[in-house]
Amino acid sequence: MARTGRPPGGTSNREAIRASAAHHFSEYGYDRTSMRSVAAEAGVDQALIAHYFGSKHELFIAAVEFPFDPAKILPEVLDGDRSSIGERLARAQLALLDDPDARRRLTSLVRAASSEPDAARMLREFLMREVIGPLAEALGSDEPELRVSFVGSQIIGLMMARYIVEVEPLASLPAERVVEMIGPTLQRYLMHPLPHKH
Amino acid sequence: MARTGRPPGGTSNREAIRASAAHHFSEYGYDRTSMRSVAAEAGVDQALIAHYFGSKHELFIAAVEFPFDPAKILPEVLDGDRSSIGERLARAQLALLDDPDARRRLTSLVRAASSEPDAARMLREFLMREVIGPLAEALGSDEPELRVSFVGSQIIGLMMARYIVEVEPLASLPAERVVEMIGPTLQRYLMHPLPHKH
Incomplete structure (x- = not known):
């Protein structure tokens, strides 16, 4: 070259x-x-x-062919009532994964992160700096980073279970039903009172 | 022996x-x-x-050096009030992952599943046949397989985020706080009325 x-x-x-x-x-x-x-x-x-x-x-x-730009998606998720932020986030996530090319790139990043420590660090640092950080800052809840890291755990697990390990019936469930199941989980992580604090 | x-x-x-x-x-x-x-x-x-x-x-x-025997753990989780089954399941999961050897074997299975389709199939079939199936059958809720597959997504995501990608602050959170955050999610997936049915 x-x-x-x-x-x-x-x-x-x-x-x-x-x-x-x-x-x-x-x-x-x-x-x-x-x-x-x-x-x-x-x-x-x-x-x-x-x-x-x-x-x-x-x-x-x-x-790294990252499949979406958090700076474009986060404002849409944050724009609107905080009582439905979990649902908006779940919907944005599923819409993204409905695109086969974005899904392919995202699952390949998750695969790399799960087998190569350097790839895991790269993904972790990017997510924390550009997704978790800004989302936490805009959230207006207590312990926002903690909340957002649990959101991340559910989203990464959804990708693993639905698209990589392909656990049924989750793998073939219509996106809208996934949003209905996942939305309240994300909502709780983001906005509900935390069960316990230090 | x-x-x-x-x-x-x-x-x-x-x-x-x-x-x-x-x-x-x-x-x-x-x-x-x-x-x-x-x-x-x-x-x-x-x-x-x-x-x-x-x-x-x-x-x-x-x-395959699977790190735990579902036939031993499931009865403990199922034994007791259904209103606290999510918490028991979260606690059993965290207790398991507190053991470094079990954690190493479990993360290595997840790594293999995320990069090799054959390993993903093997894990999927075992989980569905020996974990998801029996748990769903004993649960007594409607659409039990659907419920348990979402439980699986949160548990696999917790493993990825906490032990593999190591997203903070989740990665260094005391186990008891993780149980408090994850327990109600598993409880909702397992027992609460589903938001929508076909």
């Missing part, structure tokens, strides 16, 4: 950045990857990353 | 059966593995399997 420095070759610069970012994220995780070192390995100016990809968040989504 | 009754060569027969069973379960799944073909591959009489291992259920637990 030729690394010419600057134009011509917008595509090859873009690809060099993407490849460098994929390598950095999987090797060093999300938090410790800097735009500067991604640019250095790709042999480009750091400004070019912003030009092609935008933020580190967006670079990650492109580099 | 001396096994009188069949000398000499008990250990090697036992090991041959175990190896044959491990191969059969991973190659053909749980349902399609027969005691007869396990015996044939091991070059022993079928009665010897029952002698060393007992039932197919018990042979599976020994051959």
Whole structure:
């Protein structure tokens, strides 16, 4: 893969950045990857990353083919009555997984995370920084990170049980029934009084 | 652990059966593995399997190093008031995972299931036949298999989030708080009126 420095070759610069970012994220995780070192390995100016990809968040989504952009989905989930936030979150999740391509990419990330510690760290750091953190901050409940981490456990378990291990009847249940079952669980984790505090 | 009754060569027969069973379960799944073909591959009489291992259920637990025996745990969970069955199930699950050896074996099964379709099928068939089926049958709720499959999704997700992806603060939360958070979820899946039926 030729690394010419600057134009011509917008595509090859873009690809060099993407490849460098994929390598950095999987090797060093999300938090410790800097735009500067991604640019250095790709042999480009750091400004070019912003030009092609935008933020580190967006670079990650492109580099690891993350199947959705939390920055686009979270506002929809947060917008509206807190008494139905669990249902909106469940519905957004199922809508996402109804798309075969997004489902394929998400299950492949979960597979990698379950077998490779580096992939697990990368996913954990991204989820905590870009999904759990912002959702917790906007939530307005007590112990928001705790709440959101339980939401994460139910969502990741739904993916495993429905799409990977394929436990029946969950695997062939219509999405709307899954939303009805999962929604109240997410609602409780996010908004109900916690059973016990330290 | 001396096994009188069949000398000499008990250990090697036992090991041959175990190896044959491990191969059969991973190659053909749980349902399609027969005691007869396990015996044939091991070059022993079928009665010897029952002698060393007992039932197919018990042979599976020994051959894949399944970390617990559902036939021992389920009665404890089912024994008692149905209004606290979710809490008992959550507590049994956490107690199991507090044991490092059981946790290691369980996470390794989940890892295998998430990356190898054959391992996923083997785990799915065993869980459905020996855990989900009996629990559903004893439950006395409507749509019991549906309920238990959602319980499975939360438990598998808890394992992924707490022990494999290690999402915080869930990963370092005391077991008792996890039980308090998860118990009502399992209770709702198992016993509450379902939101919608066909």
